[in-house]
Amino acid sequence: MIETTRTIPRLISTLIAALCFASCFSSCGGIQNSINPAGPNAENISRLWWLMFIVCSIVFVFVMIALLLALRKRTTEAADRVPMLEPSEESERRRRNVVISFTTITVIVLFVFLIASYSSGRSLRLNDPTKNGLSIELTGHQWWWEVRYQDVDASNIFTTANEIHIPVGVPVMFSLRGADVIHSFWVPNLAGKKDLIPGKISTIWLQADKPGVYRGQCAEYCGLQHAKMALWVVAEPQEQFNAWRQNQTQQAMAAASDTQKRGQQIFFSTTCVMCHAINGTPAGSNIGPNLTHVGSRQMIGAATLVNTRDHLAQWIRDSQTFKPGNRMPQNNLSDADLQALVEYLQSLK
Amino acid sequence: MSHEKEQKNISHEEAQKTQNEVPTGKPSKSTITDEELAEAMRQEREELEKTWARPTGVWGWFTDTDHKAIAKRYIVTAFVFFLLGGLEAALMRIQLAFPENHFLNPDRYNQVFTVHGTTMMFLFAVPIMTAMGIYFVPLMIGARDVAFPRLNVYGYFVYLIGGLLLYTGFFLNTGPDAGWFAYVPLSGPAYSPGKRVDIWAQMITFTEISALVGAVIVIGTAFKMRAPGMSLNRIPLFVWAQIVTAFMIIFAMPAVMLASSFLASDRLLDTHFFNPAEGGDAILYQHLFWFFGHPEVYIIFIPALGFISPIIITFARRKIFGYVPLVLSLISTGFIGFGLWVHHMFATPIPQMGQSFFTAASMMIAIPSGVQIFCWIATLWGSKLNIKTPLLFVLGFFAIFVLGGLTGLMLASVPLDLQIHDTFFVVAHLHYVLIGGSVFPLFGAFYYWFPKWTGRMLSERAGHLNFWLMFIGFNLVFFPMHQLGLNGMPRRVYTYLPETGWGTLNLIASIGAFVLASGVLVFIVNAVWALRAGVIAGDNPWGADSLEWSIPSPPPNYNFHNIPVVQGRYPIWQATTDAPIVRGLNTKKRETLVTSVMDAQPELRFDIPGPSIWPLMVALATAVTFIAGIFTPWAFLVGAILAGITLTCWFFADPNYENKHARETGEKSEKVAPRAELQPKEV
C-alpha cells in the first residue's frame, strides 16, 4: 500500500545538481560582471549578494528537505479512503508549533536582509565624491553615450563619446541625463545602474580600485539598438589619466599628409559634417559622437567594433550591417575617398 | 409574491415596504419523503433542460450566456495565446542561442519580445485565471450561473477582440515594439511613430475592460450566490483566492487604464502628460504602470494558490491545515501587493527614504507566502499521499516558486537590485515566480479538473512525462539566466558580442526551451487523445470534497438540479443523510438562489438572464470605438453613439420581459410540485 516512489528524491536531486552547477559558474571573471568587483561600490553590493545567496540557498535546501520528508507516506489506494477531517489535537498542535516557528525564522531572516540591505545602501551613499573627485556629465542618446568632463577650469572641459577614462582610486561623480528616451548607465564591475531620464538629472558615483578596462552597457530598453549601446571605462593610474585628459582638451590635430587633407575635405563635403563635430575645425554639429580624438579610442559604434582601419572603413560605408537602424546613413564613397577619410580620422589621436 | 402582481403596478404588500424591511417572503421548513423527491426530480429534469437549453450553432456561439461555455472559450482562447506566446519565446531563444546571431533582425526581435510579454501577461495569464474563476466559482458555491452572465459574454468578446487586434498588428509587421511596459518617451509620439504602440495601448484597454468585468462578476457571484450554509468561514480556498484577486483587479487596473489612456491621448490628441518639455513627466508613467504592474503579478499568482489548496486536500485526503491563516495570507498578500510597486523603479532618481519603505514592504510579502508554504507542507506531512499528476505539478510549484521567491528578496534590496535590475537575473526571477507560481499549478489544475470539463480523464502516464519534461526543461532554460544576469547580460537585447562570454549559458537555455516546449506538446497530445478515448471519469473521480464534484461531469447547463445545503468546509466529505434540502426554484425560468453575504441565508430567487445577442453588439461597438480611435478621434463620438444604441437594446431586451411568456405559463406550475434538492453524493 505504502510504496516509496522515486519521483520526489529525483526532483530534489535535480535541483541540488542545478544549484551546484550554478555555484561553479559563479566565480568566473569577466569585464562586465557584477560579482567580480573592481571598486568599493560594486564590492559592497557583491558582499550583500554573497550574504543573501548563502542564506537563501540554506533556506531553499531546508524547505526542500522539509517537503521531501512530508512526502514519505504514499498510497495508490483508490479515492474512497475515509478522509481525515478530525486529526488528533496533538498532531494539529505539533503542526501549529512548527508552522509558527518556521514563520518566526522567516521573519528573522527578513530582518537580517533588511538591515544588511539598508547598511549596504547607506555606505553606497555615505561617501561624498564631490569633494575632490572628478565630475562627468553623461548623456544617453539613441544609441551612444556622450561624455562631457566637467572642471572648474573651463579649458579643461571637453566632450568625447563611448569611452570614459578615470583615474584609479578616485571617486567619480556622474550626472546623468537622457537626450531622447530613457537609458540606464551600468558598469557592473564598478557600480550598480542608474537611469538617464529625459527632463530629469540623476547622479551616481563610482570608483575603480584596480586599473583595467570595464565594459558597461545600457540597461534600460531604449529601442532598436538597445543591445549595441555599450561603453568602456578605462581605469588608469593618475599620471596616465592626466596625460590622456591633457590630450583630450586639445583641439584636433591638423591634417598633416595630403591623404589626410583629402580625407578632411571629404569629411566636410559629405554628410559626415552634418552630425559630427571636430574641435578646431568648422565641424560643430552635436547630433553624433564628437570625433575630435576619435583615433585615440579603442572602439567604435558604441563599443560595438574594435577601432581598426578596416572596421572604420566598413562602418563609414555601411554601419547598418553592424548596427541596423542606427542613425548614421550609408556613404557611397569611392575606395580611395574612403581610405583617405579613414586615414584622416585615424590621425585624430 | 406573484408575478402577475409584479407586472401590473405594485402589490399592496410591496407598497407597504420601507427601506429597512427584510424581504417579506421567508424560507419555510417542511419535509419530503425520498419517493416524492425522486418523483419530483424526474418531472422537473426535462423542464430544467428546456429552460436552461443553450442556443446552438453559429447563433449560439454569439448569444450563449452559460458561464461554463464562456469560461471554456476563455480557457481555450487563452491557451492558444499561451502557445503563441511560447512560440515567440522559442523564436527569442533561437536568436539568443549564439552571439551575433542573424535569425531575427532587431526590429523583429523587439516586436517579438514585446508581443511575448504582452501576450503572456494580458492575453494568457489574467484571462485564464479569471476563466477558471468563472467556471468554478458558481460550481463550488452551488449556484446555477454567475451573477451577471451577459456582462460575462461581453467581457469575453472584448478580450477576444483585443487579442485579435494585437495579433493582426503583429502579423502585419505592426506589432508593438516598446516592451510590454511601453515606457515613455520611447513609446511616445516622438520616438514611436506609426501605429504600433497605439495598437498596444488599445489592446490594454480591451483586456482591462474584460478583467474588470470578470472581477465584478466573480465578487458578485461569490458574495451573493453561495449555497445556504456556506458562511464566510466555509468558502473554499479556491473561491477566496478568486475574491482577493478580483478586488486587486478592481483597485489596480484603473491605474493602467489611465496610463494607457494618457499614452494614447499623448500620441493621438497631442496632450502632454508625459512630455517633459511641457511639464509632463516620464516617471509618472512608471508610477502608474507599476501601481498596476506589481499587483498584476499577484493577480496572476493568487488564483494559482487557489488551485493548490484543493489539489493538496484531495490527494492528501485530509482537511487543510490552517484554513484561517491561509485565507488571511491571501488577503494580506492582496494588501501588501499594492505597496511594492516602486521596487521596479529603484534605478530611477526617486527619494532614497521612499526606497527603504518599499524594500521593507517587498520583503514583508514573503511572510504570507511563507505561511502558505508551511501550512501546505504541514498538510502533506504525515498524510498518505496519492501522487497523481495534479499533485506532482503542485510539488513542482514548491521547488520552483520557493527559489523564485528567494530571488525576489534579492531584488527587493535596493543596493543589490541596482546590480541585477533589468538583467537576465530578473528574467530568471520573474519566470520562476510566474511559471513556477502560476503555470505549474495551472497545469496541475488542468489535470485535476479536466474530468469535470469533459467527463474524461487525462492519461496519468503522459501526465508524468509532461511534468518531468516541463520541470527539467524549465530549470534548464531559466536557471542559467541567473548567472547570465550576474555576468552582466541586460534584458531585452536582440544579440550580444562573443567577447562577453555569455554564449554557453545562452545555448543551454535555448536547448532547455525545446525540452519545455515538448512538455507542453505532450499535454496537447494528451488532451486531444483524452477527449476521444480517455477513461470515463464519473462525477467525482478523485474523491474530492468540494461541490463541483457533486454534480455530473460535464455539469448540466443548470449546474445544480437543486441548490445544495452546505454542512462544512468540505461539503461532500461532510455531507450527512439527514441534511436539509432546498426546494422552490422555478423550473420554467432561469432562477438561482441569492443568499446573504456573511451567513448565506436565503434571500432572493434571482433571475438569471438568458441568451442575448446584445453583449456581442456592445463589444463590437466598443471595438469600433477603440480600434477606429487609433485612426481618428471622431471614432470616439461614433463609438459612443453606437455603444449608446446597443446598450439601450441590451437594457430593453430585459430578461424578465423576454421570459414573460415562460413566466406566465410557469406561474401555474410554480406552486405545484415542491422542488427537491440533490444531495451531494456520498463518495
Place this chain on the structure above:
Amino acid sequence: MSTRSVIDISGLPHHEFDTYDPVWWGNNLLLAIETSMFAILIATYFYLRQNFALWPPPVAQLTATLDPLPQLTYGTLNTLLLVLSCGPMILTDKAARQGNRGVCQIGLVICVLCGLGAVVLRGFEFSAVYFRWDSNAYGSVVWFMLGMHMLHLLVLTTESVLLAIWIFTREFDMKHRVDIVTVAVYWYWVTAIWVLLYAIIYFVPRLG
C-alpha cells in the same frame, strides 16, 4: 420510508433593495473601480503640479490683465446644479422604495433635465479653463478630469432617460424599482466626485 427536511424558498421575492440584490453589488463594484480611477487621476494632478513653479503656468502676453486661472462661474453653477439635483433624486429614491410611480416619474424627469443642464454647463467649463488640452500638462490633466467626469454625466443621464422611458411606457416592476434606487446611488456618487474635482480644479490653482 425516510423523509428529508426541506427549506422551501418558493416564497422568496425576486428583487429587493440595497445589499440584498446582486445588482446593487454590481453597481457599487463598478463605482469602486471608477473611484479608484478618479483617485489615481487626482494623484496624477498633484504629481504634475510638482513640475510647475506656478499652477497654471503663467502666460507671457502683451496685455497684462490676462489671468490663466480657471474661471469660476460655470463650474460653480454646475456644482450647485448637481448638488441641488440630489434633492429630486432623493425623493425619487424614496418613491421607488415605496412604490410611488407618479413621484418616480416626475423625479426622474427633473433629474434628467438637471443632468442635461450639467452636461451643457460642462461644455462651458472647458472654455473656462484658459489652456487647451494640447497646450501643456496642466491643460491635459484638467481637460482629462473634466472629460472623465463628463463621461459619467452622460452615462448617468442616459441611464436615467432609459429608466424614465421604461417606467412611463412599461411596468413599474420591482426589478426597475431596484434599478432606480441603484441609479440614485450612482447619482450621489457622481455628485460627490464632482464636488471633490470642483474643489481641486478651481481652488488648488488659487491656493498657489
